Amino acid sequence: MKVRRKIIEINEELCNGCGQCVPSCAEGAIQIIDGKARLVAEKYCDGLGACLGECPTGALKITERLADDFDADAVQEYLDQQEGQREPEPKSQTYQQNQADQQKEGRGGQKPQGSLACGCPSAAHPESLGHPQGADSRAKASSSQSSGQEATSPTTTPSALSHWPVQIRLVPSSAPFLKGAELLVIADCTAVAYPSLHSDFLPGRVVLMGCPKFDQADEYIRKFAAIFKTAGIQKVTVLMMEVPCCGGLSVIVERGLAEAGVTIPVERLRITTQGKLLKVP
Known part of the structure; x- marks a missing residue:
């Protein structure tokens, strides 16, 4: 039909x-x-x-x-x-x-x-990744929440996030925190797949996140072009998942650079569904 x-x-x-x-x-x-x-x-x-x-x-x-x-x-x-x-x-x-x-x-x-x-x-084809689900941690968090206390853990990593918002569509190209920044562009899923995202990637970087599968690529290309033209970005690190639908994030950044007519160093990294870090040649 x-x-x-x-x-x-x-x-x-x-x-x-x-x-x-x-x-x-x-x-x-x-x-x-x-x-x-x-x-x-x-x-x-x-x-x-x-x-x-x-x-x-x-x-x-x-x-x-x-x-x-x-x-x-x-x-x-x-x-x-x-x-x-x-x-x-x-x-x-x-x-x-x-x-x-x-x-x-x-x-x-x-x-x-x-x-x-x-x-x-x-x-x-969903798969079990074999990571422990942390029933004890959830129980402690639930207990703390029910008593109105902040859930804490001896291994809690402090947040390294330096700004807000973080969604690509919500960050204005004129945002002050973009000026002269080193940019970290991540696919949404990487924040869940890579457990050390805050400690390994956020310090010293401004992070922008989005989904190249379901978000509007043209809108993102225009946003990045505007940022690259005016913000004086020093370097871009693109962090994406090792699944086919995530590869578009790198292309979006590249097209934003081309539209802006500037040259900025770009590093591309992939995260496997097992949480391993791979460098894209």
């Missing part, structure tokens, strides 16, 4: 066939065919744009038009075929529910309570 919805559009003239967009699509909707990235089938594209940030030539964009409706069942069947599996894995129901929730939210509906809203593979 054809519906008017958001879907990927590929500019073949700009596409150089590098294939960087292929692994970023959890649904497998994009493949390299005859040296160009092509949409395998409209029904496989969820229209959320995880692939956008991976294209070095700007050949990908999200457009709204009449297209086959996104079909989570067809996607799962297609992925199973790609993996050489004859029967769907138990993860199928979770995958379909996550995708249905994303589509409902993306079309103006409200996200069902308790659902996950992320189109990246780590959400489609």
Whole structure:
């Protein structure tokens, strides 16, 4: 059935066939065919744009038009075929529910309570990371909160946050704390995945955080361009998760620099879902 919805559009003239967009699509909707990235089938594209940030030539964009409706069942069947599996894995129901929730939210509906809203593979295939959940710590915190006391711990690390707000969309490009600063640009999830974020990265830096998957990339590019033009930023460190949908954060910063017409040193780092730090070459 054809519906008017958001879907990927590929500019073949700009596409150089590098294939960087292929692994970023959890649904497998994009493949390299005859040296160009092509949409395998409209029904496989969820229209959320995880692939956008991976294209070095700007050949990908999200457009709204009449297209086959996104079909989570067809996607799962297609992925199973790609993996050489004859029967769907138990993860199928979770995958379909996550995708249905994303589509409902993306079309103006409200996200069902308790659902996950992320189109990246780590959400489609949730994993236990093996970290202790700290039942004793939670019990102590609950006890302190119920008695009106501040929850404390011998290992509590003091906050190194030097300013507010921290969300990219909320920080004005003229904010005084940006002047001559060293900028730390982080994806939202890194604050949870990397336990030593405050001690290892925040001291001496101004932090801006956002989600390259669900936030407006164009808005962020304009914001960074304005900051880079006027704030005299000394250096930028980009901290992102090692999942496909997070790579767009680095591209956003790069395009902001290009639009501003300035050259600033940029260091790129990735955090694994296990909390390990990797340097991007």
